[in-house]
Amino acid sequence: MPTTPELEQLLRKHNLRVTRPRLAVLGAVHSSPHASTDAVIDAVRDELGVVSHQAVYDVLRALTTAGLLRRIQPAGSVARYEARVGDNHHHVVCRTCGAIADVDCAVSATPCLTASDDQGFVIDEAEVTYWGTCATCAQVAHAAR
Numbered sequence: 001m002p003t004t005p006e007l008e009q010l011l012r013k014h015n016l017r018v019t020r021p022r023l024a025v026l027g028a029v030h031s032s033p034h035a036s037t038d039a040v041i042d043a044v045r046d047e048l049g050v051v052s053h054q055a056v057y058d059v060l061r062a063l064t065t066a067g068l069l070r071r072i073q074p075a076g077s078v079a080r081y082e083a084r085v086g087d088n089h090h091h092v093v094c095r096t097c098g099a100i101a102d103v104d105c106a107v108s109a110t111p112c113l114t115a116s117d118d119q120g121f122v123i124d125e126a127e128v129t130y131w132g133t134c135a136t137c138a139q140v141a142h143a144a145r
Contacts, residue, residue, distance in 0.1 A: 001031050014066040024048050025059040026083070029069055034080045034091075034100040074100065074129050088125060094134035096141075103130060 002010070007026050008018045016022065021044065028043035029035055035043070041056045060081060063069040067086070073079045074093045080100060090103045115123060133141070 001027070010068060014068055016062065016066055016068075020048055021051060021055055021059050022063065024051075025056060026063060026068065029063075029081045030083045033082045033084065033102070034072070035082075036078050036080055038078075040081060072100075072127070090126075090128035090130065092130040092132060094137055095131055096133055096137035099134045099136075101134075103128075 004023060004027075007023050007030075010026070011018045011022055024044040024047045025040055027047070028040045032039060032043065037057065037060065040060065041051070041053060044051050044056055060069065060071070064071050064081070069081050069083055070085045071079055071081055072091060074091065077093070077098060077100075082102075084102060088105065090105070092101050092103050093099070115121075
């Protein structure tokens, strides 16, 4: 988890004003990868007290637009936010509990960026979602048998 001065530096580096809500949102996402908007709101309220939903949504949008956060939304899930940006990693999602974990590219640096037919597009990012059952849910299912 970055320190407050490091978060302030990140905001300034991306030409964003340093505000308490921005620091709180950025800190919340760094400390809880793949956090839902509601989880971020709760964390920010724990830190700052009263803050509106709209203020947090606005900060999330600004930080995502600036490239400090990444918004993901696996099928059937609410939007989630993470601070791991710029490395074209993917995600694995548990079908049972909805847990999400990061997964690096399977082979090489970015094999998923080489499509069999790019249709004339210049591809710069790929979103791959692996689906399955997390270890905890698999263990519970096995114990129930």
